[in-house]
Amino acid sequence: MKNKRGIVFFVMGVSGCGKSTIGKGLAQALTIPFFDGDDYHPKSNIIKMQSGKPLNDDDRHDWLVTLNKLAHEHIEKGAVIACSALKESYRALLSTHIEEHVHWVYLKGSFDEILARLQQREGHFMPVDLLRSQFETLEPPLMATTVSINLSPKDIVDHILNRPA
Template sequence: MQTKKFVFVVMGVSGTGKTTVGKLLAEKLDLPFFDGDDFHPESNIEKMSVGIPLNDQDREGWLRALNQLAMDHKLSGAVIACSALKESYRVILRNQMGILMRFIFLDGSFDLIKRRMEQRKGHFMPLELLQSQFDTLEIPENAISVSVDQTVEKIVSEILMKIQ
């Protein structure tokens, strides 16, 4: 199986390390990396910055933009970091991608992620929204699941083993 033909979506709640893991994974696979947060409209960022969780309507345009990004890289492959918390969100992301999109679920406990977020600086997602992320999360059934309770290098090594 040639991994370059896939668009990998590194997913999970805020604070699981999607960007850090995604960047290293993209580097190892020689694929471009895109942070889904960079595609949020300003209105979403403003809402989250003041502690208001996004609703499905807020997320829809953002998810469609990420689906278009995936479609643009359908033949060449890419790594995209995106929370993709609900199955309905993953359906939008996967539209017209089928088996060419693979989800990588970064799994961690609330307490572990909370500790990580308390140490994080300069991110628009406030710690107060973490519980809403866990409340929204629908654990994916057909994803590569990896525990984040290990080093980034070990996480990426485990992902690489599972996608080969």
């Protein structure tokens, strides 16, 4: 993929699937900025998740609007944004008024594969106990580049870059 101008890549999936790692690698390969959606959660969302409670649609709304604004701000040059984007309604909100500029990348893995990753991860506010709720909320996207998390990060990025335009 040579032309990255005007494209905002949303790298999506449940917690622990590798959104930040792949997002950073993709952004580096395309020389466009990377933004981790987790950095834009309001404090109240982080506190709720840290306490072991899953976010609901109301909790996520303002966060998704913020990420949509971020995407709008980077349309001209392009960007990569890591965001769980678990439901179709969330993806619709994230792409409001920029639909033709958005490309979805879905990092797909099984519950057991991702649980094993989360059990190894340190220093993240998302407790392992919330993984089940993420899978229960997940509505896999129909229109996305879907990539198995079992590939290496380099192979995942290469797969995304070599997708048909």
